[in-house]
Amino acid sequence: MTTIYTLSQLGWSPFFQQQLSLDECEACVPARVVSQHRSYLVLYTERGKQELPLLASMPILAVGDWVLLTVDGAFHRQLDRLSIFSRKAPGRKVSEQLIASNINTVFIVVALNQNFSLNRIERYLVLTKDAGAEAVIVLTKSDLCDEPSSYVNQVQALDPMLMVEALDARDACCTEVLEPWCRAGNTVAVLGSSGVGKSTLVNTLLGEVTQATASAREADDKGRHTTTTRTLHLMKTGGILLDTPGMRELQLADCESGIDETFSEISELASQCRYSDCQHQSEPGCAVQEAIRASKFDERRLRSYQKLKREQAHNGASLAEKRAKDRSFSRHVRSVMNDVIQRKKG
Structure with a gap:
């Protein structure tokens, strides 16, 4: 027996609805990714459960994503993510x-x-x-x-x-x-x-x-x-x-806003230090160290903040460098392909 769910039961909200054009409202079927396998995705729609083969032309999808399908069940496009x-x-x-x-x-x-x-x-x-x-x-x-x-x-x-x-x-x-x-x-x-x-x-x-x-x-x-x-x-x-599977390793990258919000008391105090590049160690006029001496928070909290700051900066820079190399390689491939096409035409 096929279990049928409404879109609201699957987590559909106005955030996703407003992304659809009038044509898509009539011609497409919203579907949510509920599990991911090596060669296909399992989706839930108002029509029930279905499998969607993973194709090279599709964007990289994650469990929880919303996508639009054509009436015959083919991938149409991915919707913007809420998180x-x-x-x-x-x-x-x-x-x-x-x-x-x-x-x-x-x-x-x-x-x-x-x-x-x-x-x-x-x-x-x-x-x-x-x-x-x-x-x-x-x-x-x-x-x-x-x-x-x-x-x-x-x-x-x-x-x-x-x-x-x-x-x-x-x-x-x-x-x-x-x-x-x-x-x-x-x-x-x-x-x-x-x-x-x-x-x-x-x-x-x-x-x-x-x-x-x-x-x-x-x-x-x-x-x-x-x-x-x-x-x-x-x-x-x-x-x-x-x-989700248990995580033995959780390395952070590109999450500076998350660090600032999690350690909001340190981030706010850091802006009050005498020097803009203060490392919060022994510099004069360090508002963070003054707060530690006043027992507003402990040294462990500062060490955790600094470690995560360094980690996300290092990993973020590494990922940014890789993205730049990937873009450069893609441009090179397109250039070579265009040259081949032009030579064949000539």
């Missing part, structure tokens, strides 16, 4: 990797064990804020923690307006606190490192086992990969849930 999540590709490869698009809310999942890290939370916050999505910190495995409230307070200190929930991801009663973000039409992404309980949380929110789970290694609480693909699921509450 886009990307990172520098893991390892030494200089390229950008798309994670997901058109996400409204991100559940940043962190386990309350020895792998808990404020620096890692800040890294995910930068990614989320730079994409323009709302962040909710979900602290899992609270049942195994003696004082979960102390961790909640640590995270809350990063930003008094930040939403933080500590829970047992296996318990449906505990996860009810997340329902305000799982409302109809809202797309939620679950991001976090391997082994923090993301798949367990996804299974509980969906009310069924859709993802395999595995315990963390006892020696170091490091996780094992159990989710290997990105997939959109529809929740019983009406929301759309995106599960």
Whole structure:
């Protein structure tokens, strides 16, 4: 039996509707990418589920994208994105990797064990804020923690307006606190490192086992990969849930606005330093160091800010250089092809 969804159930909004011309409203079918495979995409439309072969002529698409199809199911064009999540590709490869698009809310999942890290939370916050999505910190495995409230307070200190929930991801009663973000039409992404309980949380929110789970290694609480693909699921509450593989490595690039928003207190103080190129170390008139001495925030926060600033600047420059080389190579190829065509005509 084919399950039929309305566009609003799939996350359609006026933002996407206003991009359609009158002709497209009549002749095209909106479809959302719900999963991606090596040679094809799985899409949901008001007509049901369908597969779309990946062609070289198509743009690079991500799970969550909206596209328009012709009446016979062929690709017509991609719609502009409401938000886009990307990172520098893991390892030494200089390229950008798309994670997901058109996400409204991100559940940043962190386990309350020895792998808990404020620096890692800040890294995910930068990614989320730079994409323009709302962040909710979900602290899992609270049942195994003696004082979960102390961790909640640590995270809350990063930003008094930040939403933080500590829970047992296996318990449906505990996860009810997340329902305000799982409302109809809202797309939620679950991001976090391997082994923090993301798949367990996804299974509980969906009310069924859709993802395999595995315990963390006892020696170091490091996780094992159990989710290997990105997939959109529809929740019983009406929301759309995106599960993602655990990330052992999340390198940031081109996300300066996300850093400035995540570390807004430091960014604002930096503009008050005596020197415009202040490194916030021992320079006279450093407003940031004065704030640390006044215990307005700690040294760890500044080190995290500086590390992410350096990383995004380095990766951003590397990606920009690669894009410039790619454009130069494309121009060279076109020039050679034009010369060949002209010689054949001559």
